[in-house]
Amino acid sequence: MTKMVDGCGNQCESAQLPGAGQRLEKMQGHWVLARAGKRVLRPGGLALTRRMIDALSISSDDRVVEFAPGMGVTARMVLRRNPVQYWGVERDAAAAARLESLLPGDATQIVQAQAEHSGLPDACASVVYGEAMLSMQTLQQKKRILSEARRLLAAGGKYGIHELCFRPDGISAAKRREIEAEMSTEIHVGVQPLCSSEWKQLFEQQGLKVIWCGEADLDFLEPRRILQDEGVLRCLKIVCNVLKDPMLRQRILAIRRIFRKHKEYLGAVSIVGLRVESAA
Numbered sequence: 001m002t003k004m005v006d007g008c009g010n011q012c013e014s015a016q017l018p019g020a021g022q023r024l025e026k027m028q029g030h031w032v033l034a035r036a037g038k039r040v041l042r043p044g045g046l047a048l049t050r051r052m053i054d055a056l057s058i059s060s061d062d063r064v065v066e067f068a069p070g071m072g073v074t075a076r077m078v079l080r081r082n083p084v085q086y087w088g089v090e091r092d093a094a095a096a097a098r099l100e101s102l103l104p105g106d107a108t109q110i111v112q113a114q115a116e117h118s119g120l121p122d123a124c125a126s127v128v129y130g131e132a133m134l135s136m137q138t139l140q141q142k143k144r145i146l147s148e149a150r151r152l153l154a155a156g157g158k159y160g161i162h163e164l165c166f167r168p169d170g171i172s173a174a175k176r177r178e179i180e181a182e183m184s185t186e187i188h189v190g191v192q193p194l195c196s197s198e199w200k201q202l203f204e205q206q207g208l209k210v211i212w213c214g215e216a217d218l219d220f221l222e223p224r225r226i227l228q229d230e231g232v233l234r235c236l237k238i239v240c241n242v243l244k245d246p247m248l249r250q251r252i253l254a255i256r257r258i259f260r261k262h263k264e265y266l267g268a269v270s271i272v273g274l275r276v277e278s279a280a
């Protein structure tokens with residue numbers, strides 16, 4: 001694979017972006033954002049990611065599994081901490097191929113698989129985490145992924161998530177259904193967030209004792225947050241891409257409109273749990 005330098009001076013690959021073969025009209029929302037040049041695709045942005053990594057206290061003693069590394073932004077932050085081993089489990093073939101070429105080092109391995117069937121050995125990790133991937137799964141899939149995280153963790157290991165959440169905790173079922181339906185239509189992914197207390201309950205049910213939780217507003221498509229997450233040069237690139245392509249602009253504005261419309265009821269949550277011996 002050839003290395004090249006993108007418009008922002010960042011080294012990137014000639015590998016195709018995920019979703020490259022799809023029509024923009026039907027493309028999943030996260031790949032639309034990636035097409036525009038966005039690299040941070042999780043709801044609470046880099047600030048909540050940093051807090052999660054700190055809560056996971058990842059160090060050079062850790063063996064780390066990341067579910068759904070996507071564009072590899074968190075992977076790079078974690079690799080700077082020099083873990084003993086890093087595995088990225090990504091289901092999208094193009095994303096996995098791109099990650100393989102982007103992430104250096106003998107201690108780094110990309111597995112193209114579903115997170116719920118990673119194929120990695122039992123108790124191989126001291127840290128497992130995943131961002132912006134559980135919210136797009138059914139409740140049964142969410143449970144299977146948490147169960148896989150628990151299987152991969154050695155005793156005392158930690159699991160971290162960073163996902164969409166409904167708020168407040170008592171939000172009505174009708175409002176949830178309305179928001180899920182609108183988001184799924186616009187983003188072209190079945191989006192099923194949980195309330196903060198429900199995410200925590202899932203952890204506890206899988207024998208993961210919640211030791212930390214952080215929340216943030218869902219403003220990851222607001223200009224101030226894009227600037228914080230992507231930096232000035234990449235922001236300019238995103239603006240250029242969006243101005244050049246009317247369909248791209250239409251899709252991104254529609255996604256932002258949905259998030260703005262429901263911002264009172266949606267947020268980002270990050271939770272870290274500790275693997276304890278018995279699952280409930």
Ligand SMILES: C[S@@+](CC[C@H](N)C(=O)[O-])C[C@H]1O[C@@H](n2cnc3c(N)ncnc32)[C@H](O)[C@@H]1O
Pocket residue numbers: 030039040041042067068069070071073089090091092095113114115116130131132133136
């Ligand atoms: C919204 S993007 C988030 C990417 C990245 N985690 C981030 O926060 O920037 C969703 C990612 O989850 C991946 N994904 C979704 N379901 C998955 C699963 N069951 N197993 C592995 N990867 C999955 C998609 O391929 C995509 O890379």
